[in-house]
Amino acid sequence: MPIKIPDSLPATAILESENIFVMTEYRAMHQDIRPLNVLILNLMPTKIVTETQILRKLSNTPVQIEVELLRTASYQSQxxxxxxxASFYTTFDQIKEKNFDGMIITGAPVENLEFDQVEYWPELCEIMAWSRTHVHSTLHICWGAQAGLYFHHGIEKRSLPQKLFGVYEHRVLKPNSPLFRGFDDVFYAPHSRYTEVWEEDVRKAPGLELVAVSADAGVYAVKTEDSRQFFVMGHPEYDPDTLAKEYWRDVDKGLDIAVPANYFPGDAPTKVPVVRWRSAGQLLYTNWLNYYVYQTTPYDLKDL
Structure with a gap:
């Protein structure tokens, strides 16, 4: 089913060229159904790239989705x-009286900073606190997941000895979880981060469930027992060339960066990367939206 986004959003033309069903606002207004209202808090510096990646995943879902894009007001994107x-994003003051079926909080390249050193941390804390009462289910991605686990559950992020960078194998700990319905026994996901959370800290925290891990990348997916919060440490939405662009960007800067693991054939960065995570990434977004938002959200959002 379609996603409903503004006709002039750059992602619209990209998704339509990929044969993805994007609904015009006119057509959406004349359907006698209630769309899911999904808020995306985009903390990434390359906002157009990130919004397109996430919208691509949300497009293959069972219902019409009305997406609203949110940015921080306390930090100006460079x-x-x-x-x-100005055309496509809103700020928290403009939406804080509204309720949403689902929310996605993206990652951000700030994991080497302490949380309270991040310029927009107070605003993010206000938004995360608000989400407890105004959002039915929230999906936190990468640094957004670490921030959410720290804010909501007091779990510290830990520095890694070197950057975790590449595509890694993962296994599902709860095969009966609807979040992983349709997954293979082993699945792949991209990572690009300098910090992690420890499995022992997650297991000790009341009300949390560890649902997927990696022998190489550690904790991958955590959820609350009431399924109102999800925390995913990787980037299941990444494009085929995202890690390659990051690698060559750092090479051009003269940084000491390793070739992304399990990504280029033969670890040769001149070769086209092998995509191993696309189907699992799509399933994760689809399953979250279907089983934890669409199937359980109240018809009247005032009942949240």
């Missing part, structure tokens, strides 16, 4: 045109 932000 990598996205202000006209784009």
């Amino acid at each position: 990598h996205t045109d202000e006209d784009h932000l």
